[in-house]
Amino acid sequence: MDILTEALASMRTGSPASVRTDGRAPWGLRLPPVAGAGFHVVLHGSCWLVPLDDTPPIPLGPGDVIFVRDGRGHILADQPSTPPGEPGPEHFSDNSPIGSVSLGGDGPRTSLLCGNYHLDQGRPHPLVMRLPAIIHLPTRHGRHPELSAAVQLLGAELDNPRIGSEGIVPSLIDSLLLYILRAWLDEQPADTAQGWAAALRDTAVAPALTAIHQTPATQWTVESLAARSGLSRAAFARRFNALVGEPPMAYLTRWRMTTAAQLLRESDVPLTTVAARTGYGSEFAFAKAFKREFGLAPGGYRRQARAA
Numbered sequence: 688m689d690i691l692t693e694a695l696a697s698m699r700t701g702s703p704a705s706v707r708t709d710g711r712a713p714w715g716l717r718l719p720p721v722a723g724a725g726f727h728v729v730l731h732g733s734c735w736l737v738p739l740d741d742t743p744p745i746p747l748g749p750g751d752v753i754f755v756r757d758g759r760g761h762i763l764a765d766q767p768s769t770p771p772g773e774p775g776p777e778h779f780s781d782n783s784p785i786g787s788v789s790l791g792g793d794g795p796r797t798s799l800l801c802g803n804y805h806l807d808q809g810r811p812h813p814l815v816m817r818l819p820a821i822i823h824l825p826t827r828h829g830r831h832p833e834l835s836a837a838v839q840l841l842g843a844e845l846d847n848p849r850i851g852s853e854g855i856v857p858s859l860i861d862s863l864l865l866y867i868l869r870a871w872l873d874e875q876p877a878d879t880a881q882g883w884a885a886a887l888r889d890t891a892v893a894p895a896l897t898a899i900h901q902t903p904a905t906q907w908t909v910e911s912l913a914a915r916s917g918l919s920r921a922a923f924a925r926r927f928n929a930l931v932g933e934p935p936m937a938y939l940t941r942w943r944m945t946t947a948a949q950l951l952r953e954s955d956v957p958l959t960t961v962a963a964r965t966g967y968g969s970e971f972a973f974a975k976a977f978k979r980e981f982g983l984a985p986g987g988y989r990r991q992a993r994a995a
Contacts, residue, residue, distance in 0.1 A: 690887065690900055691868060694812040697945045703860045705802030706779075707787040707845055708763070710734070714791025715764035715771035721803040724815075725755035726863065727763065730842040732797030737762040737771075738821065750826040750838055754867045756818045758803055765797065784844065784853040800841060804864055812945070813932050814883045815868075822871050831870040837863055886930035891916035891923060895935065903943045904966040909935050944980045947973070951989040958985050 700723075707730075708716065718725070727736065729751045736745045736753055739760050744767040747753065755761065762771045778788050806815070826835035841859050844852050875884035886892045895912040898905070912935055913923035927935045943965040950961045962973030977985045 690896055691814065691872075692865065693900055694814045695806075695864060695868075697949055698806040698810075698812055698815065699804075700807050701805035702857065703802055703804050703864075705785050705800060705860050707782070707785060708799045708801050709787060709789045710763075710765060710797050710799075711789075711791040712765040712794030712797075713769045714797075715762060715769040716790065717762050717771035717773055718760060718801070720760045721758035722808065723758050723803045723806045724864075725753075725758045725761075725803045726801070726867065727753040728800040728838055728841065728863070730798040730800060730838070730845065732795060734797045734799070735764055735767050736821075736823075737764060737767050742821070745821070745823055747823075748825070748827065750835055752824040752826065752834060752838065752863075752867055752870075754818075754822040754824070754864075754871075756815065756820055756822070757808060759820065763799070763801070765791070765794070782848075784848055784856040800845065800860070802860065810945070810948075813938075813941075817882045817932065818868075818871070822867065824867060824870050824874075831866075831873070834863075834866040834870045837866050882930060882932065886927075889926070889930060891918050892927050892930050895923070895927060896931070896938075899935075899939050899942055903939070903946050904964055906966065907935075907939055940976075940980075943967075944977060947977060947985070948981065948988065951985055952992040961985065 710716070727747070729747050729749055731749060733746070733748045736747060738744070739762070745753070764771060772790070774788050774790050778790050780787050780789075824831060824834060826838055837859060841856065841863070844856050844859070872884050872887065877888065880888070886896065894915045898912065898915060899907065909924055910920050912927075913920045916923050916926075918926065924935060927938075931938055933941070947961050947965045950956060950964065958973065959970050962968075962970050965973065967973035967976065974985055977983075977988070981988055983991065
């Protein structure tokens, strides 16, 4: 059971939006907050990412990837001191396979792929919620070969669009999110990793998480989950809480409700089926738990999601 894939799928509310950005020095671009997670891939050249808080500017080079967990506003520029602007309609072109924006002067060129993933930040999965606000992943010098390969493929398709590019580019951008987060998780030292980076490797907690994700309808207890870890009930509960950030039964309820919400958004299965798949013995018990969690009855949630 791939917990990372499931966690992201549970937050997805749409396809990624992206645009190619070509800037010639001097250039600066102020990017407003977005509802989701932002990303930038440096295809050619170099630039700086300037956060809007007290965080120092981040230098970026060819192949570098930036992931902005909560879509916060920031600035991209050829130099941190360059005043940022906002491009108008005249700067955009509707090129295939994605649109592009060109700005700046006549100096050295930097080319980036910029965009955002539509993720539900109202109910983020704790695996994503506990990531750093900004993740910077250089792919030069042989680091993160799979991520580097994806970046190179994207660059090749955008530099030289051919037959099939309109299907290939969106798929690569979609896959990029998993490559980014896998690369970050791989970077965390096994002996000092904390939170979910440690939980996914932990010999006691990882099997319990897998069991919850694999069969959320099972009537799990702390005792039955602890039995999979080889720890006592108390020791397992402490370890799970320390790494995941909440007790085992709280996480089980969270994942059941997350699974239910996804089923309601993406399928037409009856409420009795949703209840059964998420561990509730009756539609009434499920509806009561769901309304307590979301503030809305399951049927109303489904109608609202479809309308949106």
